[in-house]
Amino acid sequence: MSTDEVLLLNGHRGSNGYVQDTNNKVSGSAGRFSSMSDHLSPSETGLNGPNQVMPSDAVWTSEPTGRVRIELDRDGIGARIPISVPGILEKTAKEHPDHPALVSRPGVDGERVTYTYKEYYTEVRTVARAFLKLGLERYHSVCIIGFNSPEWFIADLAAIHAGGFAAGIYTTNSPEACLYCAERSRAQIIIVEDSKQLEKIMEIKSKLPLLKAIIQYDGIPSQKGVLSWRELLQIGRSESDDKLDAVLKTIAINECCTLVFTSGTVGNPKAVMLSHDNLIHDAGVIVSTVGLTPRQDTIVSFLPLSHVAAQVVDIFGSMVAAGTIYFADKNALKGSLVETLTQARPTVFLGVPRVWEKIHEKMMAVARSNGAIKTWIANWAKSQGLAYNMRKMDGVDYQNWGYLLARWLIFSKVKATLGLDRCHMFVTAAAPLSTDIKKYFMSLDMPLMDVFGMSEASGAQTLSRNDLYRLGSVGTSMDSLRLKIHNPDSTGEGEVCMGGRHIFMGYLDEPDKTREAKDEDGWLHSGDLGRIDEDGFLWMTGRIKELIITAGGENIPPVHIEHLILAELPALNNALLVGDTRKYLTVLVTLQTDVDNETGAPLDTLTKATQKWARSIGSKAQTVTEVIQNKDPVIYNEIEEAIKRANKKATSNAQKVQKFRILPHDFSVPTGELGPTLKVKRNVVLKMYADLIEEMYK
Incomplete structure (x- = not known):
């Protein structure tokens, strides 16, 4: 063990200007360790940057010039010496x-x-x-x-x-x-x-x-x-x-x-x-967990860089791993992404649910044009892929001849067509993705790994892994990132809290909001409800602020019920539960429609898949307007039956939905119902459709 390591473990200041005491607290605070002034590093002058830690004993700050203490673990990734972005x-x-390092998007000459x-x-x-x-x-x-x-x-x-x-x-x-x-x-x-x-x-x-x-x-x-x-x-x-x-x-x-x-x-x-430490530490944890290898990995950058997920992976993760970034063009989310993927052939691919849904829709459209023999072969192969990956999820990695043949005959070709033939990890983030779509990709030997995090956690906290995942869970906490449930109820459900070197400093110029989010022990209170099972998997159940409290005093997490309804009827694209202070629950739903490729705004036209479904149940409707104006009896009946099926899974009568209304268009960013990260703005939707909601409570 080096002299510096001995000094660190005994609470003395090392060459990087921080101190680790017997409680694993790392600080640059001369005040906190004033008795050790003889051991102060030259970085105490404040001119030993950029890889210096300056004096601070603060857990959080909202000041632009503020500093916080860094806490190191005794071993593992959390014990790594801090380093700055420069x-x-x-x-x-x-x-x-x-x-x-960087490969630009094509210029006007295509180069x-x-x-x-x-x-x-x-x-x-x-x-x-x-x-x-x-x-x-x-x-x-x-x-x-x-x-x-x-x-x-x-x-x-x-x-x-x-x-x-x-x-x-x-x-x-x-x-x-x-x-x-x-x-x-x-x-x-x-x-x-x-x-x-x-x-x-x-x-x-x-x-x-x-x-x-x-x-x-x-x-x-x-x-x-x-x-x-x-x-x-x-x-x-x-x-x-x-x-x-x-x-x-x-x-x-x-x-x-x-x-x-x-x-x-x-x-x-x-x-x-x-x-600096928030970002580089979280990036380092992600790189280690995903298994990125220096000079070996390629990532396609297309998710908004104003969002923390893209920053921590694309900018900082690639830098830590010495990876290569390929930039998609502006139309990536409008249909050109696959073109970039086939050129870059990324080794890791991170997509939000809408990206995976779009890929799923296009692949289903291609499948519908297949003949009987191709369809039979594809269905056989997918059954092999799903069985293999479901067993793998349970810890059984058994590659039988059927799976190996399907991998060679079908899966390799599908992945090559998508530009994902080199990809060793497929990730979905930012919002929940339906289990049906996850199973579809599992059947193609592309199991989608969930990640959970927040801007306040520098990006990622938990991650599912190829050898460690559960359908419906957002994975386990990564190395050195702490996770706990605050005030759990009898079922173990409570507020998800996170701790570690990746937890943010504070909200700029907003001390009160910072104090609400980050407690004096450094724990970030997420506002999310969840539970941790006996294997360490985190299961998200809703948002505390989104909890609906009925007139009867029942606390109801809306997300769970919304997902139950959507799972019963694929023709629906969004469901938003209503019922705060009301006697019973109602729901606003939207149908799957086409989208304007230029603006991203929803169109009135039902998607081809939705029109096909409508015809199969006896409806001739081709637009949302037709459905609502005619109060199309077969479509309304199908939605009502789907809600009844979902109600059978409710844990109490108070969690059963009594009425619904179909909205005139789907949710989107241009129309205001979704934020830039595609999260539903519940308060906006409730205000936009206040009259429609009141109708259901007359």
């Missing part, structure tokens, strides 16, 4: 200088541009120098609004290198929502992708007195005073490293480096403060 990028660039890690690191420093020249100050932000690209990554990391905060803004945000984010984060520089996003910023520019520069990274800016990405690089290249290196020395691992805005499904979004 530190990990420099380390990876030195160890793997010529390995491809992709590749950045090696050495070029990536150089470009980040160039842009950081430019930011400093443009006036970026410590603890102020660079806001970024645009689709995933190398420029997004570079701007994000450059903001951190220059001592500021990186802050993503959802591309779907209105000008007013952009203004809120820019004001809250004290933005001095805003990066936009194109003229569409630039228009939003120009509309609010006069209301941002701190704003010093606007940069457009795609195309040539049409507005006077807006810099192009090329001009930004020219500014950075003309600057020396002196100022940047001086700023880097002041950076500390236990300070904020990134702001992630919550989706704001209720009220204004909160700015989640994430430290």
Whole structure:
């Protein structure tokens, strides 16, 4: 054991400027360990960055200049020495200088541009120098609004290198929502992708007195005073490293480096403060759990980078693992994703439920065109795949001849068609995915692994694994990430709480909300209801704030009941339970309809699958309008029967649904029912359809 290790275990300060006491508390606090002043590291001067830990004994902070203590475990991933974002990028660039880091989306000529890690690191420093020249100050932000690209990554990391905060803004945000984010984060520089996003910023520019520069990274800016990405690089290249290196020395691992805005499904979004250690630790845990290997793994970046999941995996996870990122084009979620997948052939693929649902829909459409023989072979193969993966889920990894033949004959071809033939882990995140769709992918030898986390947990807390998963569970807590159920009831259900080095610092400038979310022992109170079984699997059962309390005082988690109804009738796309302070429960449902590929808004036309289902039960309806105007008796009867079947699974009479209404269109971001992370805005839906709801209670 080294001298430093002995000092650490005995509560002395090591070379990285933090202390570990006998209670596993790690702190840079001279006050807390004032009797050890003789052992203080040079980092106590505050000029030993960026891989220094500065004095703090705080569990949380809401101050932009605040710091928090870091707690290390005695062994495992949680005992790893903290490192800063600039530190990990420099380390990876030195160890793997010529390995491809970023592969851009196709340009106008159809060609992709590749950045090696050495070029990536150089470009980040160039842009950081430019930011400093443009006036970026410590603890102020660079806001970024645009689709995933190398420029997004570079701007994000450059903001951190220059001592500021990186802050993503959802591309779907209105000008007013952009203004809120820019004001809250004290933005001095805003990066936009194109003229569409630039228009939003120009509309609010006069209301941002701190704003010093606007940069457009795609195309040539049409507005006077807006810099192009090329001009930004020219500014950075003309600057020396002196100022940047001086700023880097002041950076500390236990300070904020990134702001992630919550989706704001209720009220204004909160700015989640994430430290260097929060992000790098969570990324490291994910990399270790998933089994990423340096220089071996490829990831496709297409989920919104303003969301924490994409940041921790795409930006930080790839950096920790020395992986390669391929960028999808803007139309990825409108149909072009498979084209990128077949080019990149990712080794890990993370998709939100809507992505897996879209793939499922297209594959089902292809299957319907197959002849009898192909259909028989496909069904046989899928039965082999489902049986194998169900056994594997139970701990039996038995590859019989039927499964091996199906893998060679069918599964390999399906995966190759999707560009997923190299993929060793398929992940679904952000919202629940139906068990039926999960079983479908299991039958194709692509078991989908659930992940659960929050912005406040730097991304991921639990993860299902290829050799450790359960249908309906969100997996087990990853190494060094603590999990507990707060105030469990007799069934073990209670509030899910998380602890560890990945738990956020606080909400920027919102101490009261921070205090509500993070207790004095460092536990994050998620607001989610769940239970942990005897094998350590976490099962989510609803949201505390979404609990419906009926007039009879019954506490009802709506999500569970909604899922029961949707599982009974695939023609339904959404269900929203109503009944708070009411005598009985009702539900609003939407039918599966086509979507406008340009705007993402729902259309009136029922999907082909829904129309086929309608014909099979005797309805000629082709649109939602026809169904509602004619109060189509067969469709209404089928929905009523589905609700009756779901009611049979209710745990009490109070949890049975009495009435329903079909809504005129499906939920979406453009129509306002969904937030940018595709979570339902319950309060918005209840307000939009207040009259319809009142009808059910007359």
